[in-house]
Amino acid sequence: MKTDTIAAIATGMTHSGIGIIRISGDEAISVADQIFRAAAKNIKLENVESHTIHYGFIYDNENVLDEVMVSVMKAPRSFTTEDTVEVNCHGGILMMNRILELVIKKGARLAQPGEFTKRAFLNGRIDLSKAEAVMDVISSKNELALKSSVSQLRGSVFSVIKKLREEIIYEIAFIESALDDPEHISLDGYTEKLTKKVDTLLNNINQMIISADNGKIIKEGINTVIVGKPNAGKSSLLNILAGEEKAIVTDVAGTTRDILEENIKLHGIGLNIIDTAGIRSTEDVVEKLGVEKAKKYALNADLIIYVVDSSVDFDESDYEILELIQDKKCIVLLNKTDLNAKVTEIDLKEKLKDGTVIIKTSTKENIGIEEFENTVKDMFLKGGISGNDEIMITNMRHKEALLEAFESLNQVKRSLLDDMPEDFYSIDLMSAYASLGTIIGEEVGEDLVNEIFSKFCMGK
Numbered sequence: 001m002k003t004d005t006i007a008a009i010a011t012g013m014t015h016s017g018i019g020i021i022r023i024s025g026d027e028a029i030s031v032a033d034q035i036f037r038a039a040a041k042n043i044k045l046e047n048v049e050s051h052t053i054h055y056g057f058i059y060d061n062e063n064v065l066d067e068v069m070v071s072v073m074k075a076p077r078s079f080t081t082e083d084t085v086e087v088n089c090h091g092g093i094l095m096m097n098r099i100l101e102l103v104i105k106k107g108a109r110l111a112q113p114g115e116f117t118k119r120a121f122l123n124g125r126i127d128l129s130k131a132e133a134v135m136d137v138i139s140s141k142n143e144l145a146l147k148s149s150v151s152q153l154r155g156s157v158f159s160v161i162k163k164l165r166e167e168i169i170y171e172i173a174f175i176e177s178a179l180d181d182p183e184h185i186s187l188d189g190y191t192e193k194l195t196k197k198v199d200t201l202l203n204n205i206n207q208m209i210i211s212a213d214n215g216k217i218i219k220e221g222i223n224t225v226i227v228g229k230p231n232a233g234k235s236s237l238l239n240i241l242a243g244e245e246k247a248i249v250t251d252v253a254g255t256t257r258d259i260l261e262e263n264i265k266l267h268g269i270g271l272n273i274i275d276t277a278g279i280r281s282t283e284d285v286v287e288k289l290g291v292e293k294a295k296k297y298a299l300n301a302d303l304i305i306y307v308v309d310s311s312v313d314f315d316e317s318d319y320e321i322l323e324l325i326q327d328k329k330c331i332v333l334l335n336k337t338d339l340n341a342k343v344t345e346i347d348l349k350e351k352l353k354d355g356t357v358i359i360k361t362s363t364k365e366n367i368g369i370e371e372f373e374n375t376v377k378d379m380f381l382k383g384g385i386s387g388n389d390e391i392m393i394t395n396m397r398h399k400e401a402l403l404e405a406f407e408s409l410n411q412v413k414r415s416l417l418d419d420m421p422e423d424f425y426s427i428d429l430m431s432a433y434a435s436l437g438t439i440i441g442e443e444v445g446e447d448l449v450n451e452i453f454s455k456f457c458m459g460k
Contacts, residue, residue: 003025003026003082003119004025004026004027004109005023005024005025005026005027005028005031005107005108005109006023006024006025006108006109006110006111006112006115006116006119007021007022007023007024007031007100007103007104007108007109007110007111008021008022008100008110008111008115008116008458008459009021009022009096009097009100009458009459010022010086010116010459010460011091011096011459013093013096014091014093015091015092015093016091017090017091018088018089018090018091019088019089019090019091019092019095019096020086020087020088020089020459021086021087021089021096021099021100021103022084022085022086022111022116022459023084023085023086023087023103023108024078024079024080024082024083024084024085024111024116024119025082025083025108026082026083027083027107027108028082028083028084028085028108029045029046029072029074029083029085030046030107031085031103031106031107031108032045032070032072032085032087032103033045033046034106034107035058035059035060035099035102035103035106036054036056036057036058036059036068036070036087037056037057037059038054038055038056039055039056039057040054040055040056043056045070045072045085048072049072050072050073050074050077051071051072051073051074051077052071052072053069053070053071053072053088054069054070054072055068055069056068056070058087058089058099058102060098060102065095065098065099065102066089066090066095066098066099067089067090068087068088068089069088070085070086070087070088071085071086071088072084072085073085073086076123079116079117079120079125080116080119080120080123080125081119081120081123081124081125082119082123087099087103111458111459112453112454113453113454113455113456113457113458113460114135114452114453114454114455114456114457114460115453116459116460117131117134117135117453117456117460118131118449118453118456121441121449121453122449127155127158127440127441127442128438128439128440128441128444128449128452129152129157129158129161129395129398129439129440129441130152130153130155130158131441131452131453132152132395132397132452133149133150133152133153133157134153134456134460135455135456135457135460136148136149136152136219136394136395137149137150137153138457138460140219141219141221141263141270143265144218144269145218145219145270145394148215148218148219148392148394149394151391151392152394156391157391157393157398157439157440158440160204160208160391161436161439161440162440164201164204164205164436165433165436165437165442167197167201168201168429168432168433168436169433171194171197171425171429172426172429172430172433174190175187175190175422175423175425175426175429176426178190178422179422179423187422190422191416191419194412194416194425195413195416198409198412198413198416199413201409201432202406202409202410202413205402205405205406205409206406208391208393208402209393209399209402209403209406211391211392211393212392212393212394212396212398212399212402214380214392215392215393215394215395215399216394216396217269217380218269218270218392218394219394220270221263221269221270221271221272222269222270222271222272222302222303222376222380223272223274223300223301223302223303224271224272224273224274224301224302224303224304224305225273225274225276225294225297225298225301225303225304225305226238226273226274226275226276226304226305226307227276227294227298227304227305227306227307227321227324227325228306228307228308228309228321229309229312229315229317229318229321231309232307232308232309232335232336233307233309233333233335233336233361233363233364234275234276234307235260235275236363236364237275237305237307237333237335237361237363238260238262238273238275240363240366240369241262241264241266241271241273241369242262242264242273243264260274260275261273261274261275262275266373266376266377267373267374267376267377269377269380271303271376274297274301276293276294276297276298295324298324298325298328299324301328302329302380303328303329303330303331303376303379303380304324304325304328304329304330304331305330305331305333306321306325306330306331306332306333307333307335308332308333308334308335308343308348309335309336309343310334310335310336310337310339310341310342310343310344311336311339311340311341311342312342312343313342313343314343314347314351322351322352326353329379330356330357331356331357331359331372331375331376331379332348332352332356332357332358332359333359333361333368333372334348334358334359334360334361335361335362335363336362336363336364337360337361337362337367337368338362338364338365338367345358345360357375357379359371359372359375397438397439397452398439401435401436401438401439402435402436402439404431404432404435405431405432405435405436406432408428408429408431408432408435409428409429409432411428411431412425412428412429412432415428
C-alpha cells in the first residue's frame with residue numbers, strides 16, 4: 001500500500017548540540033536525496049545499504065544550510081516499516097525548522113502528533129500497548145516508572161494479554177465445535193474443567209488490576225498537601241524532602257502566603273508536594289487567600305501531611321484542620337519534639353480517627369523523617385514493588401479493559417453455577433476476549449486509535 005511521506009522534528013525544540021529531522025514514507029529517500037549531498041562524491045541515498053549513516057551537507061539550491069549526518073533505514077527494517085531517513089543536524093531551533101521546511105518543500109508533509117508511532121502500529125510493527133509505552137518512556141518521572149514503561153515497550157503486557165486471549169479462544173472454539181458436532185466432541189465433564197480455567201483466568205486478571213493501583217502511583221506520583229498552623233514546620237519539611245532550600249523559613253508566623261509546589265522522589269516514586277499557607281484566622285487579605293487555597297488543595301489530595309507544632313497548645317485552627325482531613329489519607333507529624341511538649345501523642349490520638357499514623361519529628365534535628373518516608377511507601381504501594389520483571393499496569397485504559405474482561409468472566413462463572421446452556425459461556429468468553437483485545441489493539445476502532453496517538457508529541 002502506497003503511503004504519503006511525513007516529516008517532523010524528532011528532538012526537543014530547544015538549543016542543543018544535535019537535532020533530528022525524521023522522514024518516513026515511500027518518497028522519504030528521494031526527498032532526502034534532493035537536499036543532501038554526501039562529502040564522498042557520486043553517492044545517492046537511494047543506492048546505499050540500509051542502516052548506514054552518511055556524512056555531508058544539506059543544500060537549499062546551491063546554498064549550504066548545514067553540515068549533517070544522514071541515517072538511512074529501508075523498508076521494512078525501520079520503526080514505521082517504511083523507508084525512513086533521519087537528518088542529524090546542529091540543534092538550533094532555527095536550523096531544524098529551516099531543514100524541515102525544505103523537506104516539506106521537496107514533497108513531504110508535516111507529520112501529525114504521534115503519526116510515526118501510529119504507522120508502526122498500523123503496519124504491524126508494534127501492538128497498541130507497546131505504542132502507548134513509547135510515550136510513557138518519554139514522560140517517565142522516576143526510575144520505577146521508566147523501568148515499567150521499558151518493560152511494556154519490550155512486550156511484557158502484550159505477551160501476557162496474548163496468552164490470556166489464546167486460552168480463552170481455545171475454550172470458545174471447543175464449545176462451538178462441540179455444539180456443531182456433538183457426535184464426535186463430548187461436553188461431558190466440561191463444566192468442571194471450564195470452571196477451573198475461568199478461576200485461573202480471573203485470578204491472573206485480578207492480579208493485574210490490583211497492580212494498577214501501584215502503577216498509577218508510580219506513573220503519576222502522589223498528590224501530597226502539607227497543612228498545619230503557621231510556623232509549625234511545614235516549609236522546613238518541604239526543604240528536607242527536596243534536599244534544598246525551596247521555601248523561606250523564618251520564626252515569623254505566616255511567612256508562606258501562597259502555594260509552593262515541588263516534585264520529589266521517595267523510594268523510587270514521586271511525591272507532587274504542595275506546601276500551603278498556615279491555616280489560621282487572619283485579617284490579612286493575601287494570607288486569607290492563601291488559607292483558602294490550602295483548603296481547596298487539601299480536598300483533592302491523595303495524601304495530607306498534617307504538621308502539628310508540639311510546642312504550642314491546640315486551638316481552633318487545629319480543630320478546623322481536623323475537619324479538613326477527616327476522610328482523607330493522612331500522616332500526622334508531631335513536630336518540634338526537641339522542644340518542651342504542650343501537645344503529646346496521646347492528646348492527638350484522642351482527637352484523630354482510629355488508625356491515623358502519628359510520627360514524632362523534629363525538622364530542625366532531622367528526626368523522624370526516615371520513618372515518615374517509609375510510612376508513605378507502605379501506605380501507597382500495596383504489597384511493595386519487587387525488583388523482578390512482574391507486570392504492572394500503569395495505563396488506566398488497560399485497567400478499564402481488564403475490569404470489563406473480569407466482569408465477563410465472572411458472568412461465565414455465574415452461568416456455570418446456574419447450569420446454563422453452553423452457548424451462554426461462549427458469548428461471555430468472547431466478550432472477555434474482545435475486551436482484552438482492546439489493550440493490544442486487536443479490537444479497537446479508528447476513533448480510539450486516533451485519540452490515543454493525538455496525545456503523542458510531534459515527531460514520535
